[in-house]
Amino acid sequence: MPLMTDNAPASATDGRKSKGRFSHNILFLRKFFRHGVKIASVWPSSRFMALATLNKISWSTARTIVELGAGTGPITAQIIERLSPNTQLLVIEYDADFVKILQDRFHGQSNVHIIQGDVGTLGDILAAHGIGPHEVDYFVSGLATPTLPEPVRHGMFDAVREYLNPQGFFSNITEFPWYYLRHYRQWFGDVSFELVPLNMPPGGVYHCRSIR
Numbered sequence: 001m002p003l004m005t006d007n008a009p010a011s012a013t014d015g016r017k018s019k020g021r022f023s024h025n026i027l028f029l030r031k032f033f034r035h036g037v038k039i040a041s042v043w044p045s046s047r048f049m050a051l052a053t054l055n056k057i058s059w060s061t062a063r064t065i066v067e068l069g070a071g072t073g074p075i076t077a078q079i080i081e082r083l084s085p086n087t088q089l090l091v092i093e094y095d096a097d098f099v100k101i102l103q104d105r106f107h108g109q110s111n112v113h114i115i116q117g118d119v120g121t122l123g124d125i126l127a128a129h130g131i132g133p134h135e136v137d138y139f140v141s142g143l144a145t146p147t148l149p150e151p152v153r154h155g156m157f158d159a160v161r162e163y164l165n166p167q168g169f170f171s172n173i174t175e176f177p178w179y180y181l182r183h184y185r186q187w188f189g190d191v192s193f194e195l196v197p198l199n200m201p202p203g204g205v206y207h208c209r210s211i212r
């Protein structure tokens, strides 16, 4: 089976999109070499990784989905393809170049909000967008959460505790299969791991709920 990525062309338009997507991937790689741990990955997530992060989402009942650390938008694209008009999506990313790419790719949908911000102040960002306690149905994270600076990680999880619907999930990509199970179990009562071999590098998703 061929490895399907965001940039598999099927038509002239897709071909142009594919070139754009390839330049986004090169920008991502350059940023990794410049900023290392802050970008945390050499290449954007594959389609398989993106879909695995969304496995817990009930598209018909979700009212608010928040994506953290969206990069150039491989997961965002899959969310938007499935998003109901009644569901709002907040996409948070702190790198200005990536935010510009996200705005160019995903402009024009009134229920999608691309926000330049730091997840360390996640609570302030959600409050500023009129989200109330326990109103976020799903957090989908592309962050290297275990290696975020401690104050940033604590700020983020304090907000997840306040804003996540008790039935909801916090799903986080990883390039370290199973390795961080113990880390996520410090924060959540219920954690499972889903392997995604078709990614560069192979990785997976920690699906978490019942925040402590």
Ligand SMILES: C[S@@+](CC[C@H](N)C(=O)[O-])C[C@H]1O[C@@H](n2cnc3c(N)ncnc32)[C@H](O)[C@@H]1O
Pocket: 038, 039, 040, 041, 043, 044, 045, 068, 069, 070, 071, 072, 073, 074, 075, 092, 093, 094, 095, 098, 117, 118, 119, 120, 141, 142, 143, 144, 152, 173
């Ligand atoms: C591993 S990349 C994942 C990008 C994308 N979600 C994907 O799957 O390809 C992590 C992203 O998180 C962003 N990021 C890192 N720290 C952040 C922070 N404190 N607040 C918001 N975004 C952050 C980085 O700029 C980068 O785009």
